[in-house]
Amino acid sequence: MVRSILCTGFMLIASVALVMADQEGTYVSNDGKKITISVKAKGEKKGTDKTFELADNVKVTKKDGKNFVEITGGLKAEELKAGAGVKLIEDGTKVKEIQVKVKKAK
Secondary structure: OHHHHHHHHHHHHHHHHHHOOOEEEEEEEEOOOEEEEEEOOOOOOOOEEEEEEEEEEEEEEEEEOOEEEEOOOHHHOOOOOOOOEEEEEEEOOEEEEEEEEOOOOO
8 A cells, every 4th residue: 555655656756757857959940939949869860859839928048157147039039049059948838948058159
């Protein structure tokens, strides 16, 4: 009985963790309602395109020191261009934040 309860609890936690998982990949495009990124599995040379629904109040951010700051221009910002590295932060089924990985100038 106790084992069944523990197993059920573990499966519930694991499934919630999978649903709330953030996605990382390479930016492909967006249409204001959906975003497409290319996601590579370990060992793959070419990624697979995946499309995610955007929240109405989606934020586009970049790292500034230790914190993330919102980028001017939102979904049309110049930092958000094809080939840019991105991390999508999801809130349930929709993306609430797009973190753009900006390369440092050499």
